[in-house]
Amino acid sequence: MGRIVLDKVTKSFGETQVIPPLDLTIENGEFTVFVGPSGCGKSTLLRMIAGLEDLTSGNILIDGEDATEVPPSKRGLAMVFQSYALYPHMTVRKNIGFPLRMEKMSQAEIDERVEAAAKSLNLVDYLDRKPGQLSGGQRQRVAIGRAIVRDPSAFLFDEPLSNLDAALRVGMRLEISEMHERMQTTMIYVTHDQVEAMTMADRIVVLQAGVIEQVGTPLELYHKPQNVFVAGFIGSPKMNIFSGPEAEKHGAATIGIRPEHTDVSMSEGTWKGTVGVAEHLGSDTFIHVHNTGLADMITVRISGDISVKHGDTIYLTPQAEQIHKFDAQGLRIE
Amino acid sequence: MSDRKLPRLLQTPAVLLLLVWMLIPLGITLYFSFIRYVLNSLRHPEWTSPSLSNWRGFGNYQFVLNSKDFLLAIQNSLFIVCSILFLTVILGVLIAVLINKSFPGQGIVRVLLISPFFVMPAVNAVLWINMILDPVLGLQGIAVGGINDILDGMRTMPVLGGFFSLWPEFEPISFRATQTSAIAVIMMVTWQWTPFAVLIFMTSLQSEDQQQKEAATLDGAGTWSQFRFLTLPHLGRPIAIVVMIQAIFHLSLYAEIEIVSRGNGNKNLPYLIGEFANNNIGAASATGIFAVILANIVAIFLLRMVGKTLME
Known part of the structure; x- marks a missing residue:
């Protein structure tokens, strides 16, 4: 009832x-x-x-x-x-x-x-x-x-x-x-x-x-x-959302990738940036990456610990199947 | 000098001043209450100046206790104070709840409601006794006269006239009379002091938690239950404060009693003191000591009551 x-x-x-x-x-x-x-x-x-x-x-x-x-x-x-x-x-x-x-x-x-x-x-x-x-x-x-x-x-x-x-x-x-x-x-x-x-x-x-x-x-x-x-409201830390040429590559007006769906490497990857603040929680590490040319800041979440310092160069690779695509009206494209 | 002595020493002047302020008048009153001291006496000119050689012991107290007005004055003091408290608290709560709702012209209504409080007590008494309560020229006289005129008119009606002729003429009440003068005082003081109660209760109502009321609405409480179980307990403290302040003020009512009936049938302790003080300072002082005792008894009761609600 x-x-x-x-x-x-x-x-x-x-x-x-x-x-x-x-x-x-x-x-x-x-x-x-x-x-x-x-x-x-x-x-x-x-x-x-x-x-x-x-x-x-x-x-x-x-x-x-x-x-x-x-x-x-x-x-x-x-x-x-x-x-x-x-x-x-x-x-x-x-x-x-x-x-x-x-x-x-x-x-x-x-x-x-x-x-x-x-x-x-x-x-x-x-x-x-x-x-x-x-x-x-x-x-x-x-x-x-x-x-x-x-x-x-x-x-x-x-x-x-x-x-x-x-x-x-x-x-x-x-x-x-x-x-x-x-x-x-x-x-x-x-x-x-x-x-x-x-x-x-x-x-x-x-x-x-x-x-x-x-x-x-x-x-x-x-x-x-x-x-x-x-996409931006649900999930913590927030999903990285950006538009521009990188989004067009995926055939969308805007794309989003969750911090936990981005792989990190110190030597090679799709996107290059510099490390800003790194938040070490022990179980996870949140790294704020700047100067990627995609958005002001991209957050990535790594399970476990990683030794990065402020100013280090870092490479990010999004997991292709986890990229969310949105059209010009902001609606999801399957 | 130890740590404690300096602060104590610095407090001393203030404490001494307060003691002097309180104790000297009380001491003089006590002294006068034990001697024969009158302002004017042809037979005993030696009584007209205060002196220990005129010692009377408890004679003044006995004289006051035996005077026919003393018991009346005590009864009247309590009757007037209690009636005013009862009426102002009830009227105050009702009016405060009523004007707490929002309506057009709220601001003006509130100012008008407060205004009786700014009228001087003597003016208040003159207005009421002459313009409102007077059996001939006051509102009362006019209203009663009007009703009687209407009744007269109805008595001449064809069929129902017989029925109305059974009705008596209405008599206006004289509020300067022995039996009614206390009622007049209660009415005018209630009129003057209800705004005070309204003001205090209104500020308290504005701090009432609206979510509690919403919760009560959902719990099935109607308007009356919300008033009974939420608003009234919420007003407990302000009611205690209003009662205490008014009790202290109304034990010393004087102007209204003087103007309504010059104490005819309606004396309270301050008025009795005033009467004695026309000549017999000794008896007035003894009455003053009785008044102090009465005020203390009332104050102890009130402080208990207020203390209890404040402790919660």
Whole structure:
């Protein structure tokens, strides 16, 4: 239960249209990530699904029923906010139990469900504390607990991890992924971090300026980006994208090659350049290559370590089958 | 000189000044409250200058306790303060929530709402008692007269006239009377101080987290539940502050009481002190000490309450 269909949905604030007509289907049980740069409308889209934002036109169907005019609380969706939005005057127990209390559920049943949710989130020891006494990760868990108890048909996450530090973020990412495996409930997750998108999603929706650039599994997006924007957005470090004579050689207006798909040699290769900064991560080395005549800078990623110094001459050879070609409109050429 | 002595020494003048500032008036009041000291006496001219030879012990306190107005003054002080607090907090919260929504002309409405606070207390009292509450010439008198005129007209109607003639004439209320003068004071002070509460609550409402409200909307909380479970707890602190500040101010109300009824049926402790001070400084000082004790009791309660909300 939890198939969400957006049918020609649009949103305007005054004169500005932030979301032009948009169609999207989110299948039941799917973990969908909306990803895109800031201001691309991904949060607005999520808030429209939640009912916090009115649609300018179009329809939203939840499980086949038109939910466009249904008030937020009746849509059967639960949302986790970036700021957690916990109720500061209530204990963790009351926070998690609040939606049930609003449903006028009996106190015994509320207690039972709150305990169960707290147990699954390792919050049992904190039930009588207030949000102010919790760490960021614990607050995030309380916010998730408040969503879980409602037993919603879909979860909506609005950049839930962006207020956490890097280590905690990786941990919570795993927890949310595991939660999805366990519950098999539809989840829609908004983020600007493509790593989060790649690691968690069943399906990624890449948005730019309110327009869907591509929908696909993480690996589809990685291997077959539909256009230059997706190619540059997905993958870390970013794909090297350039146009000019070198691109024309491949019969395209623009070509792209990922840093990890470029072979490096100190003596011979297709492209010649000088080494700029080399970032040694131990497992990998990122080398920034200048003066190739292709683009300002080309990044290459080498597995393991390599001893290069600033100013060394270096030769790069792209793996031919990994070159992405795009036409003048920026669309992929197969 | 050790490390601690120098800072202490440098603090001394300020601390001494504060002590002198506080202790000398209190000491003089205490002294006067234990002697016979009047401003004018033909029979006992020796009482007209303060002197230890006029020692009266607790006689002044006994005199105050036995005076018929003392209990009334204490009751009235508390009644007036509590009523004003109750009304200003409730009205303040309601108005603040109402004008926190955006609407055209918001700026002007807010300025107008604050303006009663800038009226001088004596002017406020004169305006209310003469122009609004006066049973003949005030708004009240005119309104009651108008209603009675309409009733008169309806009594002459053909069929329903009989029904309306059963209705009594409305009587305007005199707010200078013994029974009602305290009510008049409460009304005018509430009018003046509600803006203060609104101002404090409004600033607090503007800092309320909107995402919490959105989360509550999704959790199924309606407008009332959001107000009850989010806004009201959020306002706990400002309410405590408004209560404390107003309690301190309203325990010393004077101008309104003087202007409404010259203390007729409606005295509070400061007014009683003022009456005694017309001649009997000893008794006025004893009443002053009672007022200090009352204020301290109220302050302890309030500080507990405010402290509790601030600790959270």
